[in-house]
Amino acid sequence: MSxxxxxxxxLVKVYASRGKAPVRAVxxxxxxxxxGIIFGLLGPNGxxxxxxxxxxxxxxxxxxxxxxxxxxDAVKKPLEVRKRISSVIQETxxxxxxxxxxxxxxxxRFQGLDKAMAARRASALIEEFxxxxxxxxxxxxxxxxxxxxxxxxxxxxxxxxxxxxxxxxTGMDPILKRQMMxxxxxxxxxxxxxxxxxxxxxxxxxxxxxxxxINKGKQIARGDxxxxxxxxxxxxxxxxxxxxLPETIAAEVATLVxxxxxxxxxxxxxxxxxEEGRVMEIVSALSRDRRVLRVEVRGASLEDIFxxxxxxxxxxxx
Amino acid sequence: MSAxxxxxxxxxxxxATNFTFIFxxxxxxxxxxxxxxxxxxxxxxxxxxxxNVNYNEFFLAGILAMxxxxxxxxxxxxxxxxxxxGIFYEMLTYPMSRSEYLLGKVIFNVFIAVLQAALTLAVxxxxxxxxxxxxxxxxxxxxxxxxxxxxFFFYAIFALKTKRNDVFNSVTSVFYFVFxxxxxxxxxxxxxxxxxxxxxxxxxxxxxxxWLRLTSIGIGNFRSILLEGVGFVAFAxxxxxxxxxxxxxxx
Numbered sequence: 001m002s003x004x005x006x007x008x009x010x011l012v013k014v015y016a017s018r019g020k021a022p023v024r025a026v027x028x029x030x031x032x033x034x035x036g037i038i039f040g041l042l043g044p045n046g047x048x049x050x051x052x053x054x055x056x057x058x059x060x061x062x063x064x065x066x067x068x069x070x071x072x073d074a075v076k077k078p079l080e081v082r083k084r085i086s087s088v089i090q091e092t093x094x095x096x097x098x099x100x101x102x103x104x105x106x107x108x109r110f111q112g113l114d115k116a117m118a119a120r121r122a123s124a125l126i127e128e129f130x131x132x133x134x135x136x137x138x139x140x141x142x143x144x145x146x147x148x149x150x151x152x153x154x155x156x157x158x159x160x161x162x163x164x165x166x167x168x169x170t171g172m173d174p175i176l177k178r179q180m181m182x183x184x185x186x187x188x189x190x191x192x193x194x195x196x197x198x199x200x201x202x203x204x205x206x207x208x209x210x211x212x213x214i215n216k217g218k219q220i221a222r223g224d225x226x227x228x229x230x231x232x233x234x235x236x237x238x239x240x241x242x243x244x245l246p247e248t249i250a251a252e253v254a255t256l257v258x259x260x261x262x263x264x265x266x267x268x269x270x271x272x273x274x275e276e277g278r279v280m281e282i283v284s285a286l287s288r289d290r291r292v293l294r295v296e297v298r299g300a301s302l303e304d305i306f307x308x309x310x311x312x313x314x315x316x317x318x
Numbered sequence: 319m320s321a322x323x324x325x326x327x328x329x330x331x332x333x334a335t336n337f338t339f340i341f342x343x344x345x346x347x348x349x350x351x352x353x354x355x356x357x358x359x360x361x362x363x364x365x366x367x368x369x370n371v372n373y374n375e376f377f378l379a380g381i382l383a384m385x386x387x388x389x390x391x392x393x394x395x396x397x398x399x400x401x402x403x404g405i406f407y408e409m410l411t412y413p414m415s416r417s418e419y420l421l422g423k424v425i426f427n428v429f430i431a432v433l434q435a436a437l438t439l440a441v442x443x444x445x446x447x448x449x450x451x452x453x454x455x456x457x458x459x460x461x462x463x464x465x466x467x468x469x470f471f472f473y474a475i476f477a478l479k480t481k482r483n484d485v486f487n488s489v490t491s492v493f494y495f496v497f498x499x500x501x502x503x504x505x506x507x508x509x510x511x512x513x514x515x516x517x518x519x520x521x522x523x524x525x526x527x528x529w530l531r532l533t534s535i536g537i538g539n540f541r542s543i544l545l546e547g548v549g550f551v552a553f554a555x556x557x558x559x560x561x562x563x564x565x566x567x568x569x
Contacts, residue, residue: 057411059568083413093404097332106331109324110412138335151408 002071005162005193006033006056011065013051013217025051027217028065033195033210035070035161038188040208041197042302044310048217049197050090053166056195057087069162086111086155087164090197092171094147096140100131103139107154121157128183129153130176145171152180156187163187165196169203181207205302215310228305234273235259235300235308238283241267243291252286259308266293271304321414325422326429329393333430342392343430347385348441351377356446365506371535374446378438379531380503382458383523385434386466387497391490393427394473398483407568416565420474420558424467431466432459439534451536458533461547465526468554471561478564497523502531525550 013026026048033039041049054060056067058078066073072080095103101122108118126135129149139147148171155163165184169177184194184207198204204211211228213220221231242249245266253261253270261270272282279297287295300308333339351374359373400406409419435458442448473490480486498504500517501524507515518524525546532538 059407059410079413079415082411085411087408087411089404089408089411091404091407093408095328095332095405096399096403097336099335102331102335106324106328109327110321110409110414112320112324112413 002068003035004032004068005035005037005070006031006039006195007066007068007071008032008052008056009066009068011052011055011067012063013048013055013060014063024217026055026062029214029217029219030065031212031219031222033193035193036188036191037209038184038194038196038207040204040211041195041214042201042204042211042306043197043214043220045199046216047214047310049214050166051217052214053087053089053164053195053197057085057089057164058082084160085162085164086158086160088152088155088166088168090166090170092144092147092151094139094150097138099136099138100126100142100150101135103150104154104157108157111158111160113158118157125153125156128156128179145173148172149176156183159190159192161192163192163194165194167198168196169198169200177203201301201303201306211302213306213309220309221305225302228302229300231305231309233300234275235271235304236274236279237269237271237296237298237301237304238279239267239269239294239296240283240286240292241294242287243293246290249286256282259304259311271300271307273308321412321418322422322425324412324414325419326426329423329426333426339392343385343389344434344437347381347388347434348438350384351381351438351442352445355381371537374442375448375535376506376531376537377504378442378448378450378534379527381438381442382435382462382530382534383465383501383503383527384498385438386431386462386526387469387494387523389427389431389434390466390469390473391494393423393470394477395486395490397474397477398486402483410568417562420471420561420565424470427470428463428466431462435459435462448535450534454533454536458530461526461529461533464547464551464554465530468522468526468550468557471554471557474561475557475564478561478568497521502527522550522553525553 008029008031011026011029012024014022014024016022029052041052043049051060055062056069056074058074058081061075066075068074069081070084072084074081095106098106104122104125105118108122113121126132129152131146131149131153134142134146139150142150152168169180172180181203188194196207205225210224212222221228243266245263249268250263253268256270256272258270258272261268274282283295283297333343355374355377358377362373364370364372365376397406400409439450443450476489477486480489500514501521502518503523507518510518528538528543529547529550532540532543
């Protein structure tokens with residue numbers, strides 16, 4: 001069996017529809033993911049994350065290239081792949097006409113779990129996902145957040161070696177989300193490989209051992225958080241809180257050509273790419289002759305890196 | 319095997335825990351027999367040229383075919399429900415092949431169709447005094463099974479090819495009208511205009527009804543109906559192969 005959880009080689013997916021130009025949703029991606037890590041796929045809307053995941057989970061056939069999961073080709077051996085994966089797709093996917101408990105038991109049945117084991121795991125997950133009060137209710141009577149819980153809980157009924165999560169935390173409250181993140185780390189310690197996409201960059205920052213940033217179907221950057229931060233050296237977040245927001249501050253900020261900026265009440269936030277020695281000069285210039293209540297200067301966050309990389313048209317940093 | 323049983327288990331769970339599904343699958347065709355059939359039987363009597371067969375007896379095969387047609391149509395509509403719920407795409411990542419998924423669904427539908435047939439025959443015998451040829455019951459049930467499977471695969475093609483629920487509903491409404499009325503379901507074909515009769519003879523539901531009529535009340539020419547039966551099996555197989563292809567193209 002392959003030492004890699006994923007091996008993607010020159011993968012292309014083109015969507016063609018009559019009367020419209022073909023769309024290259026995934027455009028020649030090649031990468032490998034070792035086993036036993038949390039691998040994050042990041043990218044703006046329409047970057048090709050979900051299409052990539054759909055090819056890896058055998059839902060969509062690639063136009064060109066190959067994708068192997070634990071050494072099994074997703075096109076030639078789809079059943080072998082499906083036996084080794086479980087996935088939370090982006091859309092809410094639940095059995096609306098079944099109860100919460102029957103959702104879990106039916107999923108277990110598809111995954112070939114025996115009855116006793118399925119019942120034990122279902123009980124444990126119902127407790128862990130705080131679904132006890134809803135256990136016998138039909139899922140169609142539950143709110144969107146609860147439906148998502150049921151959907152995510154299902155994949156923990158089994159212990160497939162690879163787990164795909166497409167924006168798993170959508171609709172989850174912060175406490176459950178935190179709990180889920182701990183659960184995911186524990187799953188990785190047991191040897192599972194987790195491939196996740198997320199729009200919540202702090203989530204990726206907290207969870208992922210390895211991150212691939214993609215945009216317009218292409219790879220933009222790859223590495224762990226520290227490696228990615230190196231790609232974005234010279235990017236700083238500056239926060240200044242004034243007692244009274246100066247009238248000309250917006251214009252002054254604009255002259256600095258920030259990567260992004262925002263003004264909220266008496267506080268300005270800006271992300272800027274500059275030399276280290278210039279940062280304090282900028283802070284001094286913006287606060288001169290003004291009463292400043294708070295100053296913060298930070299190195300780039302994953303969000304900064306993400307924004308910088310995905311807005312650099314045509315520059316291939318990877 | 320476990321994949322097939324899982325699909326059957328899922329279908330059974332959904333049906334067994336939702337009364338409306340049970341009503342449409344099992345009881346609605348009975349209402350046709352007890353209201354429409356009895357009404358026509360009382361008002362118009364026996365169809366011409368069929369000896370001592372009354373309308374209730376003549377209509378029995380029509381009811382059975384209608385049930386298999388309706389069960390197939392209702393189940394194929396569930397593709398839309400599953401697609402809207404997202405579960406359809408998730409299920410396609412489960413450890414089973416596309417053909418196992420379709421076969422599992424059809425096995426459950428065949429079971430429901432056979433159950434419905436048993437119920438219809440019992441009600442027909444007990445309440446309407448229909449004289450059923452019991453020794454041919456296995457052939458009748460086989461006809462129900464193949465009929466339901468064939469129509470399910472046929473409808474599945476449209477359900478999988480069509481992206482919009484309203485379009486699918488329009489298609490099925492037209493199918494209901496054309497397939498049921500341009501057939502031997504409600505009336506014998508012999509007194510009808512030649513063009514109508516020819517159209518009805520090309521309609522696979524006529525082949526199914528003729529088989530069910532022969533095996534339930536013994537009316538019809540065995541040789542020509544055997545030929546129709548072979549034609550229906552070929553129709554069902556072709557629909558199955560194409561439906562699997564459509565399922566494989568789902569993205």
